[in-house]
Amino acid sequence: MLKTSSCMTLPKKLLAFQSVNTSILRQLVSLNGQWPITCTFNHNCTLNHFKEIEERWKPILNEKWKNYSKTVDTTSENHRYVLSMFPYPSGSLHLGHVRIYTTTDVLTRFFRQRGNSVVNPMGWDSFGLPAENAALERSMSPAIWTYQNIKTMEAQLKSLGLNLNWREATSDLSFYRWTQWLFLQLFNEGLIFKSMSCVNWDPVDKTVLADDQVDEDGKSWRSGAKVEKRFLRQWNIKISAFHDELYQFKDVNLNNQAWKELAANQKFFLGEPDTYIFYLNYGKNILPILCDFPEYLAVDGSYIAVNKDHWILESRNPESIKVINPLSNQEMEVRVLNEEDQDKLPSSGRAIILHPDKPISENLRDSVLRDCTKLGLGGYKTSKKSHDWVISRQRYWGTPIPIIDCPSCGPVAVPTADLPVALPQVKDINPLYELEEKDAIKGRLGLVAPKEWLDVNCPKCNRPSVRETDTCDTFFDSSWYYLRYATEPSDSQAFDKETNRKPVHLYVGGAEHSRGHLLYARYIFHFLKSRGFIDSSSNEPFRNLLFLGYVLGRTIKYNDRFITEDEQQKLIDSKKVSPDDFVISCEKMSKSKGNGLDPMQLIDRYGIDATRVTLLGFGLPRRAREWHGHKTEYEEIFVILRRLFLTIDQFIFVRELLNETKTAPVVKRFVISREKDQTKIESILTKYDHERKKTIKKVTSVIENEHYPALGVNMLKIFLNLIRKSILNVDVCKKIEFERCLGDIIIMLGPVIPHLAEECWSGFCSAADQKAHKSYYDFQKLVCEQKWPEP
Ligand SMILES: [Zn+2]
Structure with a gap:
């Protein structure tokens, strides 16, 4: 036997x-x-x-977890919501994943034995450019590639015997229907708008990148290409509308090390409030303008100063540009900042309202802010460092933006009854190969979508119109998933309000998400809370955070070449080399360095439980885990x-x-x-x-x-x-x-x-x-x- x-x-x-x-x-x-x-x-x-023991107990424990999950009361006082940052379905789990999921699994079992009611959800962050590119390389549809990977990785996760509550992938229609709902809530509140923006353009992948997808040398995180600046019409979210809440960090658990680090990091990134922002109309565009003294908008002689690389100057001279001051209905002069004054604006492509004499009046300020808020023109207190969040992408594989572009009404929301706007299934992805830049800028979805999908009538005036063909940045998909994952998904609502009265008890993931993802997740939380969609007892969505360090692999160099542990053993066994002939170091795991490890192979060799303890490591969780060989x-x-x-x-x-x-x-x-x-x-x-x-x-x-x-x-x-x-x-x-x-x-x-x-x-x-x-x-x-x- x-x-x-x-x-x-x-x-x-x-x-x-x-x-x-x-x-x-x-x-x-x-x-x-x-x-x-x-x-x-x-x-x-x-x-x-040991492995025989695991095989015997795995189905018994799975069954116990299933039965337990049915009895969990998500609204009870002692409920604990434990969450790992969900994976991108790349095709195989890596050790970093397993380290994260093991940590949340241990905590889940611990809380359960402490008498808590616990959920530990798992799903997939499954839209995005990597899937689109990988699918193109294989001449297949991104959907097929993605769902094949989900199947493989789900089986891998199941073989680890983790206690998980399975949830939807962000590319499931049942999920992104609510991502579209969220988009429209922001749109209806005037917090999301389409306008010319200065964006990071990757000339190799022919796509827009988020700021944190560009490294310190100005290169793309994926293609490694030097990122260029482009002026494109993009969908933006007004981050400054909640600058105050994002900057304050009320209700942060200061006993939690990761929270302290995150708060310091995001405060630095957001910047101390030192100015105001207004959003003025400019033709089909919206012009975000900073202003240290809002009363400038109410007095004569104020003018708009822009950096010399501002999009408003594209093929125009400043004298011909007409921006209307919404309070006085007078034209405002546009000037280009002198070289020596460029430091008045912290980064390229921005605008500021100035006045030659600095007339300051606190009384005027209040009325200007009040009027601008009423007119939906901003007036938010923000910092010069803060940027709006560009959330649109010119890709196919993403959540379609639920907007109809009408020639007379402009962007019009798809009526709620017509949601979801399903992503058209594409059979022929040929148009996506060898994209010309002019097509890439227009967007890949527009290139492959059938005419009957693209052509619709305006919901307001019924004129023939076209659908928006930009899709959402995946950071938008993942900015709210934790709310939906708190309970079993429902077809009738985005998330359960009752369960989300309490923050996520523990959120575990990588420190690299502390700026992008965790800033956006906090933004969406503050928005939903301010509009009554969430009735949370806390002012932050997460009670405790835990950032786990990377798993670093031992690299072995022999004769200036990376070799694997097995190759090293063979060389040692051959007795032709001495241990001093090898150069050993610890680096982030990668295939090319021969130090990547397949967690499934480890489990196959040493079993689940031994691998769990080994991966957790005896060092501090947030420190990198160095792997010194099996x-x-x-x-x-x-x-x-x-x-x-x-x-x-x-x-x-x-x-x-x-x-x-x-x-x-x-x-x-x-x-x-x-x-x-x-x-x-x-x-x-x-x-x-x-x-x-x-x-x-x-x-x-x-x-x-x-x-x-x-x-x-x-x-x-x-x-x-x-x-x-x-x-x-x-x-x-x-x-x-x-x-x-x-x-x-x-x-x-x-x-x-x-x-x-x-x-x-x-x-x-x-x-x-x-x-x-x-x-x-x-x-x-x-x-x-x-x-x-x-x-
Ligand atoms: Zn219309």
Whole structure:
């Protein structure tokens, strides 16, 4: 029934275990409630044995999670919403993903045992340029490419045995129907507008990039091409409308390290409020203009100053430009800022209202701001550093912007009853190859969409019009998903208001999202809250944040060439090279450096639970996790796991011995000791009990407050080593206090090694004094259903 392991690279210590007596392997105690007495156990748990345990428990635990999820009350006081940043379906999971999802999974199991009601949703950030390009390379539709990847990656995630609540992908019609709804709420409030904008243009991918998709050298994050500036008509969101809320960080949990870092980072990025912004009409465009003294709008002599690269100057001289002051209905003069005055504007392509004499009047200011707010012309307090959020892309694979472009009415919202605007299915993607820039600027959706999709009548005046062919930036899709993921998706609303009364308890992801994604998610939260769509008790959408460091791989260079660990082993085995011939370093994982690791291969080799602990790493969660090769990484955790299994076996052995009869002799597989001195026994047990309470407190705190479960494992290892000193001392080991220590250790290891802990729990239950622990443990239930120990 059991296969012996073969061709696995194992640390030397483990090989020693493995070579002993592989013919008699241990059986699973959970299969029949007891280990057979004929088993000469020698703690030689092989990798296959661990994996067999995982295979046995995985479906049982999945079923438990499914049933549990049905009973979760998302509105209860003790509800906990734990969320990982959802993945982009690139085709395969990487170690960084698995590190993030393992962390949230541990926290989910922990909260569940603490008596909380918990959800841990998972879905896909599935629109975007990478899918579109990958699909083009393969001559297939982006939808087919994306959904194939989702299928593969979903299977990979399922094989990890994670406790997840599955949700929609952002490219599902049922999801983006509500992304369109959100777009229209902003549109109706005048917070989203189409106008000429200065954008980052990637000449290779022929597309607009967000600011944070351009690196410090001004190159595209994907193509590596030097990014150019282009003036294009784009959809913008008025970030400054909530500059105040975004800058204030009310309700930030300052005990949370990541929040503190994020607040400092975003404050720097947004800038301290030092000016006001107005949005004036200029032909078909909207002209955002900064103004330090709003009263300039109410006095004569004020003029508009622009940088020399402002789009308004495109093929025009300043004298011919007419911008109407909305308060006086008078024309305002446009001037180009002198070289020496350019620093009045912080970045290129911007405009400011100035006055030669600086007439300042606080009384006038209030009335100007009041009038401009009424007219929807802005007047928001903002900073010179802050920028509007360009959210449109000229791509095919994205959420279609639900707008109809009418020749007489301008942009008109698609009526709610006509939502969703489904992305047309394309069979022929040929027009997307070898795009001319003029077509790329117009947009790929416009090139492939059928005429009957494009041509519609204006909902206002019924004149023949065309659909907007820009699609949304994927940052817009992901700016609100956490609200929808809080509950099972509904067809009748974007998200559940009741559940979102409380912020997400813990949001886990990479620090690289602390500016882009987390700024946009906060913006949408403040917008929805201000308009009553959310009735949150908090002024921030996330209670706790956790940014996990990258997983760095060990690179091995030999003769100036990167080689893999296996190649290095071969060279060492050939005895032709010395260890000094290799140059070892730690870098971000990549295929070209030969240091990429496939998490599925690791799981296949070493099992789920060992890989979970190994990936969490014993270092701080936010620090980069350096991978020093499998042997080094797994050695420590296998020592802990084997020691745990040996402890359970010895625990059972002592009890078999105590119940031994002449007709049922026990195989003497361990040497026991005795302690006759009652005072000494008492003192040992008092010490253990004291340590038990201390360990419970510490482990609970590092998981709950620091989100650092690996440190908890380390504490439990130390405690296990302590009580192991008496595991074969019959007079101590048989005591209830001792049993309580061991039971609590297994329960607290449960969230981290869920499968192996169940097996240990079965062993523990088969021998422990069930009556004595009746009010403490529920022996009819699994370890994942036990209450978290109280000190
Ligand atoms: Zn119209």
